[in-house]
Amino acid sequence: MKGILFALLGGACITLQGVANNRISYDIGTWQAATITQLTGFILAAIVLAFVRDGSWKDMRQVPALYWFGGAFASVIIFSEVTAIQYIGVTFTIAMLLIAQLCMTFVIDSRGWFGVLRRKITVPQCIGVGLMIAGVLILKL
Incomplete structure (x- = not known):
């Protein structure tokens, strides 16, 4: 918590x-x-x-x-x-920052960079990021 x-x-x-x-x-x-x-x-x-x-x-x-x-x-x-x-604008900027952060964390996790435990990226996680990207596109349109 x-x-x-x-x-x-x-x-x-x-x-x-x-x-x-x-x-x-x-x-x-x-x-x-x-x-x-x-x-x-x-x-x-x-x-x-x-x-x-x-x-x-x-x-x-x-x-x-x-x-x-x-x-x-x-x-x-x-x-x-x-x-x-x-x-x-603020809303679209923050949304894009979040997507960029998630994508970078996927790269870091999947490769074990910076001494973090290497983790496999799952299909549901990719779907989640895809939904976020779709949400941002809808937000922008």
């Missing part, structure tokens, strides 16, 4: 972030919006870390170097999302 609640919270925040970034982008620019978002995200994460203290910095050397660039993906996400919202 916690996983579902956190997923819903994350999904809501992705949408709110996209709308806020779009407004910032409109006022001062897209990369400026990405910079502000990354900075405020860093500040909030640092504050939470100061109180939670649920990990250890000493184990950072065990993290493969590739994974240290996860934050750089966020800059691309922000830029892409804001730009898409300007062209196709």
Whole structure:
């Protein structure tokens, strides 16, 4: 149940972030919006870390170097999302983001990338993604 609640919270925040970034982008620019978002995200994460203290910095050397660039993906996400919202609107942008996320997770799961357990993609899962794509197309039309 916690996983579902956190997923819903994350999904809501992705949408709110996209709308806020779009407004910032409109006022001062897209990369400026990405910079502000990354900075405020860093500040909030640092504050939470100061109180939670649920990990250890000493184990950072065990993290493969590739994974240290996860934050750089966020800059691309922000830029892409804001730009898409300007062209196709919030609803269609978020729908397309979800489809892209699902398709990428299928690739990651099926190949076992990034150390995740390799999983076989089933026909019902493919049908589910197909239905989502059909729903987005209906939404757009």
